Amino acid sequence: MVFRVLIFGSLARELSCASIAVDVPDNASVRDVNEALAASHPHKATFFRGARLAVNHSFRSADVPLRAGDEIALVELVGGG
Numbered sequence: 001m002v003f004r005v006l007i008f009g010s011l012a013r014e015l016s017c018a019s020i021a022v023d024v025p026d027n028a029s030v031r032d033v034n035e036a037l038a039a040s041h042p043h044k045a046t047f048f049r050g051a052r053l054a055v056n057h058s059f060r061s062a063d064v065p066l067r068a069g070d071e072i073a074l075v076e077l078v079g080g081g
Contacts, residue, residue, distance in 0.1 A: 003021070005019060005053070007073070008076065011044075011076055022037060024066075029065050032066075034048055052075075053072055053074055054073045054075055
């Protein structure tokens with residue numbers, strides 16, 4: 001399955017794109033998407049492996065299985081005061 005992972009903020013600017021296509025097995029989990037992102041961008045591998053992904057507008061744990069048509073987004077968490 002191919003998923004398009006939406007990205008935002010400084011990461012989107014750094015990579016000069018608003019989404020990244022990843023190809024994962026049919027029975028893929030969120031973790032598989034993280035690993036595919038890491039493999040496609042080795043200079044950001046540590047970041048992608050630890051990134052939290054939102055699936056259909058809710059953050060999901062790494063072991064959650066994905067289904068065709070799921071919307072996946074990587075939203076960088078920011079802090080401040």
